[in-house]
Amino acid sequence: MSFHDVRFPDDIARGLTVRRSFNTLVLASESGFEQRIGQWARSRVEFELSLQVYNETTIERIRAFFEARQGRLYGFRCRDWSDFYVGYTKQLGSSAWPLGTPHVFATGNGTQTAFQLQRRYESGSTIVNRKVSRPLPTFVPAPFRLWVGGVEQTSGWTVDSSTGIVTFTSAPADGAEIAWAGLFDLPVRFDTDSLSLNLEALNIGATSGLRILEIRD
Numbered sequence: 001m002s003f004h005d006v007r008f009p010d011d012i013a014r015g016l017t018v019r020r021s022f023n024t025l026v027l028a029s030e031s032g033f034e035q036r037i038g039q040w041a042r043s044r045v046e047f048e049l050s051l052q053v054y055n056e057t058t059i060e061r062i063r064a065f066f067e068a069r070q071g072r073l074y075g076f077r078c079r080d081w082s083d084f085y086v087g088y089t090k091q092l093g094s095s096a097w098p099l100g101t102p103h104v105f106a107t108g109n110g111t112q113t114a115f116q117l118q119r120r121y122e123s124g125s126t127i128v129n130r131k132v133s134r135p136l137p138t139f140v141p142a143p144f145r146l147w148v149g150g151v152e153q154t155s156g157w158t159v160d161s162s163t164g165i166v167t168f169t170s171a172p173a174d175g176a177e178i179a180w181a182g183l184f185d186l187p188v189r190f191d192t193d194s195l196s197l198n199l200e201a202l203n204i205g206a207t208s209g210l211r212i213l214e215i216r217d
Contacts, residue, residue: 087181108172
């Protein structure tokens with residue numbers, strides 16, 4: 001996959017509209033009964049930069065980022081400001097990140113040493129896991145942290161920031177829950193090869209219709 005390990009500017013990403021979509025095939029009979037077939041096991045995240053007015057500096061940053069990615073050609077990181085951390089409790093209006101409940105993502109079997117990070121969603125008895133492939137291991141003040149069997153592990157493991165795979169030097173014990181806390185980005189790409197800019201006035205411009213799609217990796 002052609003990918004640049006850079007993040008879409010956070011301050012601009014805050015203004016993105018976030019949409020989660022599934023792809024469901026609905027077959028309806030003449031009598032109105034339906035058969036529904038899920039085409040995707042998990043949702044796909046989409047971002048849209050609706051009509052926004054920016055100053056000259058911000059317009060230049062958007063333009064430069066788009067040029068560097070060559071439209072749809074190269075993927076990049078983007079923060080979903082509605083869902084970008086687990087295991088911490090973010091305090092609105094504060095720079096503090098108190099530790100919350102570590103996020104369980106795997107269970108040891110006594111032999112396996114490599115595990116894929118997951119983001120778990122629970123609703124009643126239904127649990128859905130989403131792959132996390134772009135963690136932020138060194139983010140301050142909410143760094144990546146890991147627990148095995150309820151005990152925090154400060155060494156004996158590594159995490160790959162480009163795959164989200166956690167590798168232990170020794171296999172976690174059979175039945176031991178493996179949990180993490182930290183932040184993550186999504187791998188995405190632009191959904192267009194064209195960038196529309198409307199120059200409203202001197203040193204002011206507007207963008208419209210810029211769409212960003214999550215990449216399945």
